[in-house]
Amino acid sequence: MIGVFDSGVGGLTVLKALMRELPAEQFVYLGDTARLPYGTKSPATVARYALQAAEALSACGIKCLVVACNTASAVSLPAVRAHLAPVPVIGVIEPGAEAACAASPSGRIAVIATEGTVRGGAYQQAILQRRAQAEVRALPAPLFVALAEEGLTDGPIAEAIAHHYLDALFTPAGATPAADTLVLGCTHFPMLAGAIRATVGPEVRIVDSAETTARHVRVTLAQAGLACLGGQGGLRLLATDAPERFARIGARFLERPIRTDEVELIDL
Amino acid sequence: MIGVFDSGVGGLTVLKALMRELPAEQFVYLGDTARLPYGTKSPATVARYALQAAEALSACGIKCLVVACNTASAVSLPAVRAHLAPVPVIGVIEPGAEAACAASPSGRIAVIATEGTVRGGAYQQAILQRRAQAEVRALPAPLFVALAEEGLTDGPIAEAIAHHYLDALFTPAGATPAADTLVLGCTHFPMLAGAIRATVGPEVRIVDSAETTARHVRVTLAQAGLACLGGQGGLRLLATDAPERFARIGARFLERPIRTDEVELIDL
Numbered sequence: 001m002i003g004v005f006d007s008g009v010g011g012l013t014v015l016k017a018l019m020r021e022l023p024a025e026q027f028v029y030l031g032d033t034a035r036l037p038y039g040t041k042s043p044a045t046v047a048r049y050a051l052q053a054a055e056a057l058s059a060c061g062i063k064c065l066v067v068a069c070n071t072a073s074a075v076s077l078p079a080v081r082a083h084l085a086p087v088p089v090i091g092v093i094e095p096g097a098e099a100a101c102a103a104s105p106s107g108r109i110a111v112i113a114t115e116g117t118v119r120g121g122a123y124q125q126a127i128l129q130r131r132a133q134a135e136v137r138a139l140p141a142p143l144f145v146a147l148a149e150e151g152l153t154d155g156p157i158a159e160a161i162a163h164h165y166l167d168a169l170f171t172p173a174g175a176t177p178a179a180d181t182l183v184l185g186c187t188h189f190p191m192l193a194g195a196i197r198a199t200v201g202p203e204v205r206i207v208d209s210a211e212t213t214a215r216h217v218r219v220t221l222a223q224a225g226l227a228c229l230g231g232q233g234g235l236r237l238l239a240t241d242a243p244e245r246f247a248r249i250g251a252r253f254l255e256r257p258i259r260t261d262e263v264e265l266i267d268l
Numbered sequence: 269m270i271g272v273f274d275s276g277v278g279g280l281t282v283l284k285a286l287m288r289e290l291p292a293e294q295f296v297y298l299g300d301t302a303r304l305p306y307g308t309k310s311p312a313t314v315a316r317y318a319l320q321a322a323e324a325l326s327a328c329g330i331k332c333l334v335v336a337c338n339t340a341s342a343v344s345l346p347a348v349r350a351h352l353a354p355v356p357v358i359g360v361i362e363p364g365a366e367a368a369c370a371a372s373p374s375g376r377i378a379v380i381a382t383e384g385t386v387r388g389g390a391y392q393q394a395i396l397q398r399r400a401q402a403e404v405r406a407l408p409a410p411l412f413v414a415l416a417e418e419g420l421t422d423g424p425i426a427e428a429i430a431h432h433y434l435d436a437l438f439t440p441a442g443a444t445p446a447a448d449t450l451v452l453g454c455t456h457f458p459m460l461a462g463a464i465r466a467t468v469g470p471e472v473r474i475v476d477s478a479e480t481t482a483r484h485v486r487v488t489l490a491q492a493g494l495a496c497l498g499g500q501g502g503l504r505l506l507a508t509d510a511p512e513r514f515a516r517i518g519a520r521f522l523e524r525p526i527r528t529d530e531v532e533l534i535d536l
Contacts, residue, residue: 036308045302152432157428160424160428
């Protein structure tokens, strides 16, 4: 079984990519809905929550853990890795940074994320490690989280908020744009890809870490001899609170219906 | 000392009204920022968190507790009252319902609140108890919370979102409006009063529970012989996480600067 962990439903965008990339695998997804969002909490608190979640998934007998939450990836990866070793632990920031470096012609890369992810500087660091000459600008876009949760992902409100965050980066009057690549550094943001694309125009490369993370997991499992060689695949969903809301909102993120009784309530 | 409790900074709008109404009193405010928001969490979880917060404030030696969070008021008041007795415990829903019943000429009252408050039906019930013929419509307006936290309380985005939530209630083409009174059933929403007023027009009565709650606390203390008869007043601020963010965002809600080192970090 592959464990996937997020603060709530956002990581279901990563789970969706994983299930497409690895259709024969069994997945167990844990959303820490009792304590979401992580994006506004302190690094120490998020790291503590992430360790508890990793522990709970470890007890399910996982062979690999995907930290499908940017904020938790940014602050807890070393601690979670040390705790679960030798089980491989994969976050979403390094694959996202890799994809951004590969996509950007100029090396001018913008990252939008939660407050916590931006302040921690993990994307900035991961991009500069791969491309030392890159110019990285990171800024928080917290309203996108609320829009995605409410399903208000298209239309004038979503686009007005996208302009509010992105105009300064991508449409400076007459000058070179501050970036040619935009990293969606929060698992909620791919839900708003349409409104974001309408705002930044067709030239900007938009990168999200879901696909890259999924490929990274496939390669890691294959190299470790842990890949599932056949079978039907499967999914178990766990949440720490409000299974009805998880099912209702999560269905949009996973792009398939979720029954409330599919969501097991657990206590960390 | 009077204890005031909220999931985060929203309750500072209630604290501000309390400090105006009772300038000689000492206050201790606790924001449970490690676990906010409460509005999307289950009643059982919110009630558990509220009890822990009440316990922590009780340990500070309070003479009265104000639950300055609509969601917590909606689901935890009986349990918190039983736990703290004989210390009086005052929520924000009953004062808000009282103010709405007094303000509405027609008895058609709309309530906007968090998902949790709306689903629990506490406002609907509290209004109907006071005015059995009232027609109450409650609807969740979660994006207002994100807007208030981000300080995006005026301008086209705030007004577009206000139209999104409120047009169906207050501007049905040619018909009698569904309500003549709007209750701001979440402590974040008074921050958006300007945009809400611009959307619903000058005729609609807008009610928030902060002032009514403050008067209710004054009367309760006087009746119990617990009022402070003189003195300078004072404020102690506690948070369960991220004091820097509490200070930065809370300052807008309290309408006075808050230094990060004024905010004491506590663990529940």
